[in-house]
Amino acid sequence: MKTRRMTGSEAFTEALRLEGVEVIYGIVGSAFMDPLDIFNRAGIRFVQVRHEQSAALMAEGYGRAKGVPGVCIGQNGPGVTNLVTGLASAKLNHTPVVVITPAVPSTLMGTGAFQEIDQMDMLRSVTVHQVKVERGDRIGEAIRTAFRAAWALGGPAQVDIPRDYFYAEWDEPELRPHQYRTDGRRGGAPAGEIEKAAAMLAEAKNPVILAGLGVVRSGAAEKVAELAEMLGAPVATIFMHNDAFPMNHPLGLGPIGYQGSKAAMNVVSRADTILALGTRLNAFGLNTQYEIDFFPEDAKLIQNSHDPMELGAQKPIALGLLGDTAEVTAQLVEALSGAAISRDVGAVKAAVATEKDAWTKELEEMSDIDGEVMHPRRAVMEIAKALPENVTAVLDIGNVCGTAAAYLRPEKPGRYLGAGSLGGIGVSYATAIGAKMAQKDDPVCVIIGDGAWSMTLQEVMTAVTEKVNVVAILMNNNVYGAERRNQYDFFDERYFWTELENPSFSEIARNMGAVAKRITRPEEIAPALAEAFASEAPVVLEVMIDGKVLSEPYRRDALRRPKRHLPLYRN
Known part of the structure; x- marks a missing residue:
């Protein structure tokens, strides 16, 4: 050599x-x-x-x-x-x-x-x-x-x-x-296991597909759509992976989990067979939401992952399909191509449309609120309406950012980057800069809270120096919202160390060299975003929202009401 x-x-x-x-x-x-x-x-x-x-x-x-x-x-x-x-x-x-x-x-x-x-x-x-x-x-x-x-x-x-x-x-x-290497892609599942899965899906009365990160990473979205049409199976997406299947598809339901789609959770709750594609079924994303305990424990679960350690780890499975998600989905499509499936796909689509229409109407009623200070849901609704169709949205962790899950409905895989399983606060702006550098010709935005922004705002200087025209949508409510909501629910509204005394973040960003604007009214959002995405410079839009209005906590089982025995700490 x-x-x-x-x-x-x-x-x-x-x-x-x-x-x-x-x-x-x-x-x-x-x-x-x-x-x-x-x-x-x-x-x-x-x-x-x-x-x-x-x-x-x-x-x-x-x-x-x-x-x-x-x-x-x-x-x-x-x-x-x-x-x-x-x-x-x-x-x-x-x-x-x-x-x-x-x-x-x-x-x-x-x-x-x-x-x-x-x-x-x-x-x-x-x-x-x-x-x-x-x-x-x-x-x-x-x-x-x-x-x-x-x-x-x-x-x-x-x-x-x-x-x-x-x-x-x-x-x-x-x-x-x-x-010295391959691209890391794995093959499909054993033929015998595919045959068993195909038989279970063909016999199911109410099958539902759950699409996770593996669908995105393997490029399986089109095959999942083909499989869903073949089965007459609605498709919901896993928490933080809204882009795994488009909600505008006639069988698309949107995301399950925190602040997700009530339509998705209603339909999933009635499933007798669940095909989970490309997901470990993180237990956090299966928690009760909107008072709907949506994961049916008696449903047959067919789970696919490329990692054998993930199969059956969170929920008992009827069958595990180890393999690349795109390959496994293609195998299922082929195995079911001649199967006798009696479900009326048109009726299923009509039922899905009814659920989605009801949820969309409810969501708009929850959000179409005027106030002296902008309601967070109104702000997120206006943002979602004004985003370009091909935008990649990166989300931080937190109360308002989590709320955005119900509003953002990406049509293509890879266009929704949630905070991820670590759930780190302040991680999204840097992540968005990296994403924009990887997708130079496509619009990229980040939705981030003011507490998270305080930890990462120095990277505006990096975006300016490197000429990365990422759009930061800073939701400023002057509180650590998720923790303040916990204090509301569990500590009798005793608020400690959740208030933030913020400077003018838009002014600081402007001094760093970015294009920046402070927004106080809902009608200002759409034109500001249009200008932002037309800009060649980094943009920071500081959206002022009401810190007294907070969504549900991430999980109600994470805390308990405090018990105090010592006299000093009682009452």
Whole structure:
């Protein structure tokens, strides 16, 4: 095999270049300054963020939006510790990420050197694979292994490199990605299991399909629609994955779970057979909502996932279909193509339309409210109406952001990036920047609360510097809404540490170089959004809403009313 003489920095950068890496997120550090010097010659864009947490989140947003591993890097020690939240988010969201962690020199390891921590141990629980470079001439191999793991395992893969190895020299082979990895896609389920599933679905009286992240990631949406039409089965989407199936489809119901579609939950509650495609059925997304205990415990559950550990982990299954969601769905379509299915698809569609119309009317009645201060639901309704059809919406965690789940109805997969299973506050703006850099020609917005914004607003400077025209819709109600709602329900309206004394966020964003506007009336939202999406600069729209109006808590079983025994703490 032909080899070339190179240094560690060259081997490192060349391995990234051959993988097609376009962007790396981080903050300049001495530990990797030597390879950083040649990034631009390799066609790699280094995005200097204002906090390394954002570097990992941007890499995750890039990976989620583009479907390829995002890449981030941190200075040894404190730079690496700052990456943890973003990596944890990527792991729980099954997002491919490669994280580079330069380390102290190999000669000083274990001596308590300046900025030395055990970076492998630190990131073990938030990565799916780790590679520690023990010799300089293994750098290229380590990068290739990390990309193989990120693709195959769907999560963050770490490469830990002692900084002195960047200066080593050796002869390195030139390997292309197809020579050392696949795209990570798996095959379908065993034929016998598909036959059993097809028989159960054909015999079902009220089958319902639940579409999850696997539908989006595998590109299975069209096949799911074909399967639904064949079965006469309504399709609901899993919590935080509104884009797994379009609600405007005649069989589309919208999302189950927190602040989701009441139409979806009503129909799911009556199912006798559930086909869960591409989902682990996170228990949090199955909690009672709108006083509807919607997951029928006596229904037959057929669950599909690419991970065998997810099958049957949350709910007892009648059958597990291990495999790539697109492949499994195609197998079911083929198996059912000649089956005798007696359901009247037209009648099912009519019933779905009735449920959706009733829910849409109820939602509008809940939202069409005028007040001296803008009602949160009115604001979210106006935002949803004004968003472009092809927008990618990124959502933070929180009371108002969670409420948006009922209003946002994306028509294409990959257009709805929820906060994810980590549920981190303040993660969405950096994620949206990464998503926009992955989808340069498509509009991207983020809906984020003021508490979350306080943790991430410094990245407006990154968006301005990098000319990333992402639109931030900042819902400012001057409270930590989700926790304040808990205090309302469980602490007799004793409000402690949930009020926020905010500055003018729009003015701060304007001073950072963004286009910014403060909005106080519902009728201002649509024209402001039209201008925002026409802008070539980053935009921050500060929407002032009523902090006294809060939606349901995320879950009522998470807290109990306090009990106090000591006299000091009673009453």
